[in-house]
Amino acid sequence: MTVFRIKKILREIPETVTVLAAAKGRRAAEIDEAVRAGVRVVGENYLQEAEQVRAEMNSSPAWHMIGHLQTNKVKKAVEMFDMIQTLDSLKLAEKIDKECAAIDKVMPVLVEVNCAREKQKSGIIPEKVIAFIAESAAFPRLSLQGIMTMGPLSEKEESIRPYFREMKKLFDAVKEEYRDRLSQWQYLSMGMSSSYRTAIDEGATMVRLGTVLFGPRG
């Protein structure tokens, strides 16, 4: 049943948009089902949880870190993940660079942008993104590949649209500004279960879906 529902959602999303299954709180068997239905990328918010479910899974999707990453967990994170979507400080960039150098890895990362400039949220505010990228692009073990953003909390789908539109503009502006240096700049990760249609409308190239794929969280 679940596989059928997930397949249906995947069919409705353009092939050019990567669907990430946001797997927090889900069991290994549920995530395996999503992969069987065609999901290729799984996102986790917590390292420990990611470790546990991975040990129990039969499939091997790509793993993206989508939760806040503390610098003391970076060593583990660079070993486990194929992408870190939550780069939100230079301190973190430096630490990722260092730990990647130690295991001879280049880590694809997305810059997390606080699109609604909410005080309680992590992420770089939009007006500081260009400068932040100029500095973090200097770390040789980081491959900057795009922007990740969470829409503002507790808003209706339509009211999120202007934020998504601004993120697309920012995404394009960075692409233009750093054309020569950021050859892998390609991901605009925005939109969750309640907002992914709007996000795709506004140019998202990756959506992060939990509830619509797996059902309500228990």
Ligand SMILES: *Cc1c(COP(=O)(O)O)cnc(C)c1O
């Ligand atoms: C949980 C989560 C999602 C998905 O949320 P749903 O509303 O369940 O689709 C997307 N992005 C991040 C960072 C999340 O933590």
